[in-house]
Amino acid sequence: MSLARLHELFEKRQSLGPPDAIGIITQAVPIEIILAAGLAPCRVFGDPSQAPTIGARYMEDEIDGEVRSVFDQLLRGRYGTQPLILLPRVTEQHLQLHYYIQEVRNWEPDAAIPPVEIVDIMQTAYWLTGRYVRARMDDLADIVGGIGNPVTAAALREAIATTNAMRRALQAANALRRDGRLKGSDVFRLTALFGALPAEEFLDLAGAVANEAGNRVHGPRVMLSGSAPGDPGIYEVIESLGASVVVDEHVTGERIFARLIDEDLDPFEAITEHYQLYYPGVRQFPQKPQDDRFAATCRDARIDADICVLETGDDTLGWDWPRRRDRLQSLGIRSHLLAHQDYFRPDRNAQVAAVKSFLAAVMEEVQ
Amino acid sequence: MNVVTEPLAVTAEARAKQKAWFQGFRARVLEQGEPYAIASAVAPHEIFHSMDVPVVSVPWYSAVISAKQQSPYYFSMMSELGYHEGLPRYLSLPYFSTLDNDPERAPYGGLPKPALIVERLRSDFSQRIAENWAAAYGSKTFVLDSPALTRLRPDWSGRNQRGWEELYEPHRLDFQVEQLKALIRTAEEATGKTFPHGRFEKQMHDINQMGEIIAETRDILARTKPFPLPLSEQLNNVMACTWQRGSQWSVDHATAYRDAIKARAEAGEGICKNEKHRLLWLNNGLWFNTAFYRYFEESHGAVFVWSMYSNFLSDGYRKYFTDDPLRALAARHISMNEQLHLPPWMAEWILKQARDFDAAGAVMLTPINDRMASMGTKLCKLALERAGLPVLEIKASAVDARTWDDEANRRLVERFIEERIVQ
Numbered sequence: 001m002s003l004a005r006l007h008e009l010f011e012k013r014q015s016l017g018p019p020d021a022i023g024i025i026t027q028a029v030p031i032e033i034i035l036a037a038g039l040a041p042c043r044v045f046g047d048p049s050q051a052p053t054i055g056a057r058y059m060e061d062e063i064d065g066e067v068r069s070v071f072d073q074l075l076r077g078r079y080g081t082q083p084l085i086l087l088p089r090v091t092e093q094h095l096q097l098h099y100y101i102q103e104v105r106n107w108e109p110d111a112a113i114p115p116v117e118i119v120d121i122m123q124t125a126y127w128l129t130g131r132y133v134r135a136r137m138d139d140l141a142d143i144v145g146g147i148g149n150p151v152t153a154a155a156l157r158e159a160i161a162t163t164n165a166m167r168r169a170l171q172a173a174n175a176l177r178r179d180g181r182l183k184g185s186d187v188f189r190l191t192a193l194f195g196a197l198p199a200e201e202f203l204d205l206a207g208a209v210a211n212e213a214g215n216r217v218h219g220p221r222v223m224l225s226g227s228a229p230g231d232p233g234i235y236e237v238i239e240s241l242g243a244s245v246v247v248d249e250h251v252t253g254e255r256i257f258a259r260l261i262d263e264d265l266d267p268f269e270a271i272t273e274h275y276q277l278y279y280p281g282v283r284q285f286p287q288k289p290q291d292d293r294f295a296a297t298c299r300d301a302r303i304d305a306d307i308c309v310l311e312t313g314d315d316t317l318g319w320d321w322p323r324r325r326d327r328l329q330s331l332g333i334r335s336h337l338l339a340h341q342d343y344f345r346p347d348r349n350a351q352v353a354a355v356k357s358f359l360a361a362v363m364e365e366v367q
Numbered sequence: 368m369n370v371v372t373e374p375l376a377v378t379a380e381a382r383a384k385q386k387a388w389f390q391g392f393r394a395r396v397l398e399q400g401e402p403y404a405i406a407s408a409v410a411p412h413e414i415f416h417s418m419d420v421p422v423v424s425v426p427w428y429s430a431v432i433s434a435k436q437q438s439p440y441y442f443s444m445m446s447e448l449g450y451h452e453g454l455p456r457y458l459s460l461p462y463f464s465t466l467d468n469d470p471e472r473a474p475y476g477g478l479p480k481p482a483l484i485v486e487r488l489r490s491d492f493s494q495r496i497a498e499n500w501a502a503a504y505g506s507k508t509f510v511l512d513s514p515a516l517t518r519l520r521p522d523w524s525g526r527n528q529r530g531w532e533e534l535y536e537p538h539r540l541d542f543q544v545e546q547l548k549a550l551i552r553t554a555e556e557a558t559g560k561t562f563p564h565g566r567f568e569k570q571m572h573d574i575n576q577m578g579e580i581i582a583e584t585r586d587i588l589a590r591t592k593p594f595p596l597p598l599s600e601q602l603n604n605v606m607a608c609t610w611q612r613g614s615q616w617s618v619d620h621a622t623a624y625r626d627a628i629k630a631r632a633e634a635g636e637g638i639c640k641n642e643k644h645r646l647l648w649l650n651n652g653l654w655f656n657t658a659f660y661r662y663f664e665e666s667h668g669a670v671f672v673w674s675m676y677s678n679f680l681s682d683g684y685r686k687y688f689t690d691d692p693l694r695a696l697a698a699r700h701i702s703m704n705e706q707l708h709l710p711p712w713m714a715e716w717i718l719k720q721a722r723d724f725d726a727a728g729a730v731m732l733t734p735i736n737d738r739m740a741s742m743g744t745k746l747c748k749l750a751l752e753r754a755g756l757p758v759l760e761i762k763a764s765a766v767d768a769r770t771w772d773d774e775a776n777r778r779l780v781e782r783f784i785e786e787r788i789v790q
Contacts, residue, residue, distance in 0.1 A: 058746050062738035089515045092491045096709065096742050099519055103710040103746055120515040124488070128549065129512055132542045282491045285510055287498050315455045315738050319495035322449035339451040 002208030003186060009197065009205070010189040010232075014078070016196045017042020022144065023085035024195060025070055025094070027256055028279050029119055030271045031195050033141050034086075035159035037148030043196035044079060046070055048230035051344045054111075058104050062313045065343020066230055067093045071100060080112030083147055086140070088119040090251070090281045091316075117143060121275050123284045134272040141268075156267035162199045163261065169206035170194060170257035177246055178301055180216040182209070184224065184245025185235035191256060217244055220304045220359050220366070223297075225249035225324075227311040230343055234309055237351045243359055247301045249294060255280035282316050291320075295327050305362045306335040307355060312342050334362055369636045371595070375627045378600045381607035381620065385427075388611070389475045392421040402482035402558040405500075407458070407493060409703045410485045410511065411696050413574070414551055416613040417567035418560045423478060424610050429460045431474045433654040433766045441467065442767055455492055455737045457651070457766050462500045480504045482557040485550065487511040489704045490739045509553050511546045514539040519705060523712045524719065528685045531698045543697035564692075570613035571692040575685050577608060580621040582681035587628055588672065589723040593637025595628055598648060598671040599657035609680050643668030644788050645724055649717060649731035649747070649758070650708075651740050651765035652676060662777055667784045672724050675707055675717075682716070683707075709743040714750035721756050728757040728788045730780060734765045759783035 009016065017023070021042035022034045031041045046066030052059070055072030079085060089095045098118045105113060120136050122129050141151035149155070173190055176182040190206060197205065220243040224235065228250045235245050248254055261274045277284075284290055298306065306328055308321050318339065325335040336358040338351065395401040403421040406412055415422040432438055441463040442456060448466070450459075464473040481504060486497040488510055501508040516536060520526070526534045551562045588596065604624045611617040642664075648671050653659050663669040683706055688695035706712050721729065729751060734740045748758045761779060764770045 058749070060733075060738070060741050060743075060745055062741050092489070092739070095515050098515065099705070099709050100746070102519060106711075107746075107749070118515050118517060122512045122514065124510060124512045126512075126549075128542070128545050132512075132514065132538075135538065283488065283494070285488070285494050285498075285512075286508075287495060310451065310453075312453070313738055314451070314453055315736075316491040316495065318451045318454045319492055319499065321451075323499070325449060337449070337451065340453060 002205065002212045006186060006189055006193075006205060006209055009193060013043065013192060013196055014045050014047060019081035020083060022147070023079050023082040023114065025085065025087045026090055027195050027252070028088035028090045028121060028275065028281065029086045030137065030140070030275055032156055032159040032163055032261070032267075032271055033137070033144050033151055035162060035199075036141075036151045036155035037144045038155075039144065039148040040198065041195050042082065043192075044070055044073070044085060045192070046230045046343070047073065048233075048344055054108065058107065059100055063096065064091070064093045064313060065311060066228070067097050069230070069343070071097055074101065074113050074116075075104065075108055075111050077112035079114055082114045084143070085114050085116045086119050087116050088121055090121070091283065121279075123276055123279075123281045125277055125285065125289075130272060130276050133276045134268065137268055137272050153267050156271070157263070160261045160263055160267055160270060164263065166194055166199055166202050166206070167257040167260055169203055169210075170254075172210055173206055174254050174257070176210060176213045177244075180218065180221075180244050180246065181213040183235070183239055184248060185232035185239060188229075188232045188235055188248060188253070191252065191254070194256065219243050220362055221246045221302060223247040223249055223301065223303045223306040224253070224309065225306055226308040226317055226321075226338075227314060227341070228252040229309070233346065233348065234341075234351065237348060238307065238355055241352070241356050241359055247297055247303060249297065251280040251282060253280070287320065291324065291327065294324060295331065298328060298333055299331060303333060304366055305359065306333060307358070308335060308337050309341050310337065310339045312340045314339065334358075334365070369634065370640045371631065371636045371638060374600055375596065375624075375631075377620065377623045377627050378603050380623070381603045384611070384616065384620070385607055386475070392423070393476060393479065395421060396479050402560075403479075404483045404485055404554070405461070405478065405481045406485040407487055409487045409489055409700050411547060411550070411700055412610075413567065413570060413613055413696055414547070414554055414562065417570055418554065418558065418562055420482075420554065420558050420560060423481075425458050425461055427606070427610050428474070428478065429457055429766060430652075430654040432460045432464060433768070435474050436655065436768060437464075437472065437474065438655065438766050439769050440472065442769065453736055455490075455739070456764060457734070457737050457740070458493065459496055460766065462496050462503070465500060465503050481506050483554060484508050485511070487700060488513045507553070507557055509550055511543070511550065514542055514701075516702060516705060519709070519712055521711065522715065523702075523706055524682050524716050527683070527698070527706075529687045531686065535698050535701050539701060540694055540697050543701050544694055547693055547697055568692045571686070571688065571695055573615075573618055574612050575687060577612065577618050577621045578681040578685035580618070580625050581605060581608065581678055584621070584625040584628055585678040585681060586723075587625070587632055588677070589720075589725075591632040593635070593639060593642045594645065594670045594672050595631040595636055595638065597638055598660045598674055598677075602652060602657070602674065602676045605676055605678070605680050609684075612680075612684070639664040639668060639670045641668045642670055644728070644784065645670055645672045645726045646788075647672065647717065647721055647724070647726045647729040648674040649729050650675070650744070651732055651734055651737075653732060654766060655768045656771060656773065659773070659776070663780060663784060667781065669784050669788065671730075672726060673720050678720075679707065704739070708740060710746035711750065713743050714747040717747065717751060718754050718756065721751070726756070728759070728783065730783070731758055731760045732765060733760050733762045735762055735770070736764060736767070740765070757783070757787040759787070
């Protein structure tokens with residue numbers, strides 16, 4: 001029952017938020033500030049089921065599918081009632097989206113595009129960057145506080161406790177996935193709903209999903225890495241072949257909830273540290289600690305194989321793959337690259353064939 | 368009119384300077400053990416120039432590799448190592464020349480181990496190349512993070528040389544200045560040399576002076592008919608000044624370049640016997656085939672007169688200041704990508720050039736496998752067309768000769784001239 005409810009909520013994820021909620025593009029927006037202002041967040045998702053129409057006139061096909069989709073939906077007025085959309089600078093593509101939205105208002109003056117603010121969270125691991133990000137957190141609190149209530153330290157502390165409770169619920173679900181008792185695709189769905197559902201409803205759902213966990217599934221244990229998928233399709237391809245996705249390493253996977261926000265710090269400093277240093281992002285620098293964490297996760301999760309799926313147009317994560325492939329090889333783990341995968345129309349048959357062949361080779365080695 | 372076929376003497380001098388500079392640099396590094404830095408185009412080379420530390424520009428060395436037809440070899444190597452075909456190529460060529468470690472193949476013997484690799488994070492991938500590259504050498508990396516503009520205010524080229532605080536936004540400049548201070552300290556530790564503030568301040572003034580000379584040159588080029596200089600020669604001269612900026616040579620060379628063009632203009636010397644149409648070349652240069660720019664002169668009387676390299680050194684680099692050269696340096700690099708590649712800044716600057724050069728159309732190279740350079744092209748093209756400037760878009764790699772179909776692209780431009788330029 002609860003898994004059916006999870007699937008149902010995921011399917012209608014684009015329309016879960018109330019019309020006056022603050023839109024957030026990705027979960028890299030500190031929703032704690034929105035909650036502390038007494039407002040509700042609503043997730044602005046990319047939609048892989050619909051290729052861009054109006055947006056395609058203005059935005060190049062080389063840009064990430066999720067960004068193109070969000071741009072197109074904004075132009076089509078999907079989020080026209082939101083008082084504000086927050087756009088975090090998690091990738092260069094998202095920064096470009098910010099500039100394109102500014103410009104396209106001149107070309108499509110009748111489009112119901114709500115106000116959009118960039119949230120400039122940079123992720124180089126330096127003190128100086130942290131001070132810059134802290135100032136942006138203060139700016140964001142002023143902006144959001146101007147719509148709702150002023151953001152106080154006490155309210156922010158309470159909001160952090162609320163989101164940490166959701167992170168703990170996701171950690172519990174993830175432990176069941178590691179144990180082979182929850183599907184990777186379902187934990188992906190649940191993770192996507194973090195920030196899309198009110199906290200109480202999310203916690204109820206997560207608890208019910210955990211309670212419904214089944215018996216351990218035996219089969220190859222796979223890590224899914226690479227580009228962030230727009231839907232669980234690639235998980236289901238892997239699962240349909242008898243394997244389990246026990247880890248998802250991409251930026252909308254388990255790293256989103258792997259670490260709690262420190263509740264002992266000043267709350268503004270705590271969210272600064274969290275989103276600058278620990279929120280998963282392709283601009284995290286340096287890479288070496290990320291590679292070390294990646295290898296440790298592979299070892300701890302006892303994976304048999306890594307499948308790295310990269311979207312068409314990828315210009316970034318492909319630089320990591322050969323290095324990580326070699327590192328995994330030293331651990332006796334094989335990695336397979338599926339590059340040039342379309343965000344909107346992936347060739348599922350080709351994916352099945354490639355994954356099937358790879359898993360067969362992996363199992364032959366394991367046995 | 369007199370048709371000139373020989374390149375300007377200053378063009379040969381620019382090429383010779385770059386070659387001699389590179390040989391001198393290798394001697395200083397390999398024979399005398401001096402430290403040097405590798406830096407991206409949008410990194411503050413001025414810091415190293417002031418410290419008399421040689422700095423190799425990544426796109427310059429990429430262009431050299433490409434011009435020497437070595438890119439296919441390195442791209443094949445890239446594939447063999449497992450880097451997928453869609454990854455950006457322009458800035459990765461020098462990294463692969465390092466991995467290859469073959470001084471016989473690499474132009475001018477290749478790049479020795481640097482003291483520092485400096486990258487500004489305008490993209491998501493450049494930090495990865497820099498980190499991988501530094502690991503291959505066993506060198507240090509320094510990255511400058513890249514804060515977002517909250518608004519792209521109109522008319523950047525009219526507001527970016529004086530009173531640029533509002534355009535670039537004070538909170539970003541504050542951050543960039545602090546990053547520059549950190550870079551200076553890192554560079555001092557990595558090279559054992561001290562950053563000389565007085566010399567740096569003078570260089571900043573000298574670069575402004577050089578920018579004024581380039582602006583004057585650009586004005587002569589724009590108004591002179593027949594057009595006196597091939598685009599490829601503009602690139603040779605201006606880019607040599609860009610990479611050598613801050614040096615006395617760059618000011619002297621810019622002066623000689625201006626004077627040579629002025630002399631040609633006054634003598635009525637042009638490069639095309641029957642000039643009828645002027646075209647702009649938009650986006651990246653076609654480094655492995657600069658002859659392409661001249662294919663259409665004899666057949667159609669069409670001359671490429673401008674590309675962004677013609678005068679970004681004057682319009683983009685100049686930053687006048689009263690008391691804080693470091694803040695002026697911060698302003699120089701902080702929004703280069705937005706100025707050259709993003710709407711609305713890209714189109715508004717190009718339209719100004721089109722008007723001044725009396726251009727009838729533009730050919731836009733939209734690079735494949737380099738999406739940073741392809742961003743903004745749709746909105747730019749729409750804006751130019753709406754303003755009455757026809758645009759032909761060619762999608763191709765700017766550096767990978769393997770993917771370039773010379774005949775097909777030649778026909779595309781010919782058809783464009785015949786159907787959209789000739790009225």
